[in-house]
Amino acid sequence: MSWLQHPHSRRKVMTVTAGLVAGATLPAMGAMRAAAATTAQQERFLNPVIWQDFADLEVIRVGDTYYYTGSTMHYSPGAPVLRSYDLVNWEFIGHSVPVLDFGDAYDLKGARAYVQGIYASSMRYRPSDKTFYWVGQIGWQRSYVYRATDAAGPWTRHAEIGSIYYDAGLLFDDDGTPYVAYGANEIRVAQLSADLRTEVRSEHVLTKPDALHYMEGSRFYKINGNYYIFVTRPPNGQYIWKSTSGPFGPYEMREVLLDLPGPIPGGGIPHQGSLVDTPNGDWYYMGFIDAYPGGRVPALAPVTWNAAGWPELQKADGAWGETYPYPLPPHPLPPMTGADTFEGTALAPYWEWNHNPDTAAFTVGNGLTLRTATVTDDLYSARNTLTRRIQGPASTATVVLDCSGMADGDRAGLAMLRDYSAWIGVTRQNGVSRLVMFDGLTMDTSWNTTGTGTERARADLPASGSRVWLRASADISPGPGRQAIFSYSTDGTTFTRLGPAYTLNERPHFFMGYRFAVFNHATKALGGTVRVERFDVSACAPTAQAGTVDTNAWYVIVNRNSGKVLDVSGVSSEDGAALTQWARIDGTNQQFQFVDSGGGYYRLKARHSGKVLDVSSWSTADNAAIHQWSDHDGVNQQFRLADSPDGYFRLINRNSGKAVEVPGFSSDDGTGIVQYSDWGGVNQQWKLVRVGFTGLSSC
Known part of the structure; x- marks a missing residue:
């Protein structure tokens, strides 16, 4: 059972971690709720950690502070810098490229620079001179280096280099020597001068295997004496290359993920991005998810390393998890809204x-x-x-x-x-x-x-x-x-x-x-x-009406009269468990998915049990109980959404033609849900709210 809080961009889930053991019989839901206040809890975060467009990301740690950079194309200033102390809560602090002074097109003078400018780039910190450096390609002629002693700025242009470091990944070796991994399909490594003003040498180090289709987005690491180049196969794969001999290889490759289901309904597969550790020695992978029309948004997952020195993503039920435990004690920051x-x-x-x-x-x-x-x-x-x-x-x-x-x-x-x-x-x-x-x-x-x-x-x-x-x-x-x-x-x-x-x-x-x-x-x-x-x-909480149900999404179903939500009693997974209303706590027994039955009708599947709403005994009578039952796609399990005013709707059963109702206009927790003749009362009106939003108004 979980209680989800969503203060805008701060993603927190409180999960019971004591009092339940595998195979134990679940107590009544009321008892669980009463015990929750005295039960040990663990804080978890919900992906995506930032639901805003921050693509082509790199995350680094300097001491106990994390910094995040990403692409901005034609927007100015470019290359945003975000800061965090727990990898989940983030705040804007500046930009590495204060102005796009790369020609008249960036000023909209006689030309335009849409989808040019800041592509995937790299920001790293060099301890020896206590300086942050940003490296990125602009156009197809040269690359630029910016630097700052404070990640918040001011940042200044440091150098122009006459090489194209496409999708650059900057690395400072143990002695401070700078290297850049870059390219598409054929990845090269360049050694830069100590002052990052010139290129010393550049060598081809690896070539994409035929099976990879495409390869780009380099990130460069030295971990436990090994050199790693972390690359993506967009939009559905992530791979890592390892060298035990030095930055110029030779390298061997392993798959990190391919076609892994992501944590956002309707979104893409997490890929590209960055590996980062905590002061405690734990590792995480921050990748982005294609989530258009909103853009590309970051998701976080833990990583472990096997004995051979290869990273392994920690999955949840064969997918990138929707939630994981916080990497570090939560450090709330002002919201990005x-x-x-x-x-x-x-x-x-x-x-x-x-x-x-x-x-x-x-x-x-x-x-x-x-x-x-x-x-x-x-x-x-x-x-x-x-x-x-x-x-x-x-x-x-x-x-x-x-x-x-x-x-x-x-x-x-x-x-x-x-x-x-x-x-x-x-x-x-x-x-x-x-x-x-x-x-x-x-x-x-x-x-x-x-x-x-x-x-x-x-x-x-x-x-x-x-x-x-x-x-x-x-x-x-x-x-x-x-x-x-x-x-x-x-x-x-x-x-x-x-x-x-x-x-x-x-x-x-x-x-x-x-x-x-x-x-x-x-x-x-x-x-x-x-x-x-x-x-x-x-x-605000996105809602759905009859014509806009997303069959990939999970919804909380809120009654207009009481403000309470549909709830499978006792978190039961048994056939015949009652549907009730209850105060919203965001348990998975309060989350439902619409499964298309055709003709505008749907089955409502409970997330925790996989079972669907069902009018008991195929009844057509008023006050017949609604419970959950194994999905057999009977017409007593099929409902259509009939629009009501102000974004609400009624759920009309296909078999009986009657509406799902909270009887007696009750606002009490535990009131059993029934069907009743459709008369449009507010106790028959419901709103769908996508999972992940608590206490927010609808748009």
Whole structure:
């Protein structure tokens, strides 16, 4: 039994570890719940450890502190630096590449640099000079080295090297000598000069076996005197090469994982990433999961080493575990969500611009002032679009915008930004400001704009109104058909939906996931301004209705009247165990998966037992009990979802045509669930909440 807490990005599960032994008879659920307060507990974390887009990652340890870097492509500043003390809770502290000063395309001057810039790169610390170094390829001409004495910065450019260190993995040997493993399919190792300014030598050290299909993403280690190059076969495999002779080999290979089921329903297989140890000598593997439309998100799993010096991933039931024990005592940090009112004189480190900004066209302090920096009708060509990662699997961004300084022809607003985009905002035409919602902003696979957008809805602003709240609520859980909803308010309290739901593009070829983005650009002439008073990102619980059930997901089913959830009594796995309502504790006996029976009907499978909801004895009578039973796909085990107001639904049994109900409008724990004639009462209305979210509002 587990109690899941999800304070935004901090992933914690409390699991009973005493009082139960293998093969023991489970006590009644009520007794277990009563005993929980006095039972020894162990804290566990839930994957992904950060449900935000942080791809091509590397994690290192310096003393008792962990640092994380990843790719950012065309976003500026690049190569974010995160910090943690337990490998689970993370915070932004800076960027290794302060500005993408690699040519006019990165400034959106005459060209664009979409899906260029910061690819997989490497950050390491050298104790001998107490300095952090970042190494990465930019374009296909050269590589760059940045350095800092504090991982939070300031970082400065240190060197340009005329070699292409594609998917670089930096290693400092015991004597401080720097090496870089790099390449695709044919992996090379370069020795750099002691000052990391020039290349001393480079040798080909290994070639991809034919069976691997493709190989890249090098990470380079020296562990117990052996040299290891950790590589990925995207998107479904991870391999490690070992040399006992030195950094230039020879190397032999072992498989770490291939086609291993991941911990996110609908998501990909964890791969690429980094090995890292704890001060206690325990090892972990942090890989990323393809989870579009949200991007690529990190997951953590323990690793052990066998006697021959090869790492072995610790699986859970043949898969990458959804939960594991914390690597170290939990060290909570401020969440990666929350509000920014832009005090001070600099942006917080979680902000990144779409390409380099025009620094003369924005100011920070008493809000964020955005002056128009580009005259264009194409958002993809507009400078000074500021982005923030979306918290998955669902979250809401709310922007408070003072638009009193807008000029004729200006557009300002809040976008869901990717190669297929949509936005809500304010346009000013002929002296009149209006609220609009646009979609249909598109790019082709060469990142040329193919659509500048179509207005789908508009609303008038009050004549005296210059302040507006803009909101985007997005479900970025993996898979097709995920949507964002746009709304607005003129008082900050009552929000009105504007335009149709926008279906997000989940194709991976853009590499980066969707981001929230605030913008202000001109279509006629420069000179207008807006002030962003506040930008708030809040995690929320993604819900499902009749047309949006994900058969890969697990759901908690919440009654509208009582707020309690469906629960298999006593955590029983026996046929005939009663369905009750109970306060949510996130036990697996409160988690259900929808199994498609065809014709819009589903069986509801309990996670702990594998059994399904069943109307007792095929009854068609009111008040017939609902229990769990082995799945035989009978019509008394099949239910359809009938929509009710405000995102709720009724569960209608196929055999009887009756609805699943909490009798007597009870709010008591342990009340047995029955079927009753469908009359639409709130005690017959339910909401689906994806597993992993407690105490959060729905989007």
